[in-house]
Structure formats: structure tokens, C-alpha cells
Amino acid sequence: MTQMRLVVVGAGGRMGRTVIRAIAEAPDLVLSAAIDTAGADTIGRDVGELVGLPAFGVPVSEDALTAFAAAEGVIDFTIPQASIAYAALAAQARIAHVIGTTGLSAEDEAKIEAAARHAPIVKSGNMSLGVNLLAALVKRVARTLDEDFDIEVVEMHHRAKIDAPSGTALLLGRAAAEGRGVDLDTQGVFTRHGHTGARHPGDIGFATLRGGTVVGEHNVIFAGPAERIELAHKAEDRGIFARGAIAAARWARGRKPGLYSMADVLGLSDI
Ligand SMILES: NC(=O)C1=CN([C@@H]2O[C@H](COP(=O)(O)OP(=O)(O)OC[C@H]3O[C@@H](n4cnc5c(N)ncnc54)[C@H](OP(=O)(O)O)[C@@H]3O)[C@@H](O)[C@H]2O)C=CC1
Numbered sequence: 001m002t003q004m005r006l007v008v009v010g011a012g013g014r015m016g017r018t019v020i021r022a023i024a025e026a027p028d029l030v031l032s033a034a035i036d037t038a039g040a041d042t043i044g045r046d047v048g049e050l051v052g053l054p055a056f057g058v059p060v061s062e063d064a065l066t067a068f069a070a071a072e073g074v075i076d077f078t079i080p081q082a083s084i085a086y087a088a089l090a091a092q093a094r095i096a097h098v099i100g101t102t103g104l105s106a107e108d109e110a111k112i113e114a115a116a117r118h119a120p121i122v123k124s125g126n127m128s129l130g131v132n133l134l135a136a137l138v139k140r141v142a143r144t145l146d147e148d149f150d151i152e153v154v155e156m157h158h159r160a161k162i163d164a165p166s167g168t169a170l171l172l173g174r175a176a177a178e179g180r181g182v183d184l185d186t187q188g189v190f191t192r193h194g195h196t197g198a199r200h201p202g203d204i205g206f207a208t209l210r211g212g213t214v215v216g217e218h219n220v221i222f223a224g225p226a227e228r229i230e231l232a233h234k235a236e237d238r239g240i241f242a243r244g245a246i247a248a249a250r251w252a253r254g255r256k257p258g259l260y261s262m263a264d265v266l267g268l269s270d271i
């Protein structure tokens, strides 16, 4: 098979740079373009130089339309507004779109679902193997335990993160809700402050910590009578997300239109 031509959007971001470095190491992939925000100071710079590698001969561009027309896939860790615009463009170009961006609203999700009618989209709040395996375990444990076990999701990320709770915390909360057979939209508790009253049975609580350079830590606690089960994941390097996104792009190459998850990519959907 020929090398897969990939576009990275959000090229100058923490994840964009990590994905570019990971693509440079993969002999079956070629970075055909790197896109950043229009007017950003990265525009025009050589992509290799941007990520601390020898020059690629590919300048960072703001022209996504031309880039998508000449590619088979796009990897996107940006912001919600950008991801929905790129989903429409990727749908037009009929190329695979891997979306790692978090903090999407219900309206954004609906737009992505609409785009997925025309091209394959793999979207996940966490692209790592470890977290997706953890989600399967959380679902399994939640299926076994009843409301005597209170479920709480605790996450910590670096100080620059702009959304809360994290996409991963929501993914894990959803796995717990699914395992228990309840709806996260009605059972989720996202803030506690002041005189809250006692915890309601069946609540799924979320707690958010921000600080320093923490890549991403998640802990799902099942707190029962006189015992507690904790399932945790600690990300030590953003490379785990980049490798997952690349695996998703390879998996989505030539696949029929649809909205897929990392559980589909990793073969974990039936757990
Ligand atoms: N699913 C997963 O596994 C993971 C998801 N994430 C998520 O990915 C997203 C990005 O994270 P991170 O890399 O840390 O954030 P950064 O802020 O470092 O990077 C985001 C990049 O997107 C760029 N950007 C914004 N708008 C556009 C646009 N219209 N076109 C092209 N580029 C654009 C920004 O440029 P500028 O600053 O110039 O506007 C910035 O360079 C977040 O939502 C995060 O939660 C992160 C890690 C793993």
C-alpha cells in the first residue's frame, strides 16, 4: 500500500507538534500539510523546524481546503469551533478525520455527526490504549456493583487546559453510566459548593484539578460500604495520544462514512 498522506491541523499546538513528530517516525505515513490558525506566527515556518527536527520542506499553511483535497486523512487536536469547521471540510473532501479535541457542546457533536454521514470520523476524548482499556474495565465494574457503590471521577491536568471536566473524565463517566444502565446527563454531578446536602444515591460525581505540567491523570472511584475500588490511568507523555490518533487514521483509511470511537479502532466496543 502507498504511504498515507496526512494533514495535521493545530500544527503549532502541544498535540499538533507531538503528532507531527510521530508521523515523521512512521515509514507508512507522510505529512502532506500542516495547518495552523490563520495569521498565527507559525504560518510559513518549516514544519520540521517547528517541531525540532531537520527541515521537511513543508511550510505551515492556513489553507486547509487545498491541503484536504490532496490528503487521505486529517488529525485534529484543536478547539471545538475549528474541529466542526474541519469536519465539514473533511466531509467535502471525503477523507478520514480523527478528532481528539475536547470540550465540544451538544450542538458541536450534532454537526460532527452530520459530517460523519459523508466521511469516516474517529472521535475520542482520549486516544490512548490505556484509557480506552480503562473505560472498558470501568463499564464492567459498574455493571457488577449497585448503587451502594458511589462513583466519583477525579482528574488532573496541566494549568493550560481550557475545558473541564476533561474529555477523558466524561468518557469514563459515560462508561460507568452505561455499565450501570443509567444516563450520565441526569446522573452526572459536575460542581459541588456550599451546603450541598448529602450525596444522592446513583450520582456520578466529577472533580477537576488543574496545575503545573501534568499530562493527564484520571481516577474512577467506586466507594462502597467499608471498601473502595479505584481504577486509574496516568499519562506520562503526549506520545500515547499521538500514537492512538495515528492508529485511528490508519484504521479509518478507505472505511465507509460513519462516526467511530477509539473502542472501535481497538476492538473494545463489545466489552
Ligand atoms: N483525545 C485525546 O487523546 C487528547 C485530546 N486533547 C485535546 O486536544 C485539544 C488540543 O490540546 P493541546 O494540543 O494541548 O492544545 P493547544 O492549545 O496546545 O493546541 C491547540 C492548537 O490548535 C490551534 N488552533 C486553534 N484554532 C485553529 C484553527 N481554526 N485551525 C488550525 N489550528 C487551530 C491553536 O492555535 P492558536 O493557539 O494559534 O490559536 C493551537 O496551536 C484540546 O481540546 C485537548 O483537550 C489533548 C490531548 C489528548
Ligand SMILES: O=C(O)C1=N[C@H](C(=O)O)C[C@H](O)C1
Binding pocket: 102, 125, 126, 157, 161, 162, 165, 166, 167, 168, 169, 215, 216, 217, 235
Ligand atoms: O488537554 C489535555 O492535555 C488533554 N485532554 C484530553 C482530555 O480532555 O481528556 C486528553 C488528555 O487527558 C490530555
